[in-house]
Amino acid sequence: MDKNGNPINYALGWRVSDDASEVYHGGSSAGGTAYLYIQPEKKLIIAFACNSGDWSTSRHKFVQQLASLYD
Numbered sequence: 001m002d003k004n005g006n007p008i009n010y011a012l013g014w015r016v017s018d019d020a021s022e023v024y025h026g027g028s029s030a031g032g033t034a035y036l037y038i039q040p041e042k043k044l045i046i047a048f049a050c051n052s053g054d055w056s057t058s059r060h061k062f063v064q065q066l067a068s069l070y071d
Contacts, residue, residue, distance in 0.1 A: 021041060046063045
């Protein structure tokens with residue numbers, strides 16, 4: 001929650017979807033990136049690392065597509 005009590009979907013470095021069905025965190029440094037994605041209700045975890053720093057906008061969509069293979 002922000003100082004006005006509004007939800008901000010961010011907790012201790014983790015992003016949380018509005019309905020709490022997804023929890024995720026990613027980072028990048030020196031030409032590499034990593035991402036951890038969790039769907040707690042489905043007990044599904046996807047983690048990846050790659051040698052590219054150019055995933056900042058598409059990695060969440062990528063893991064959602066991978067997760068859909070387990071529906």
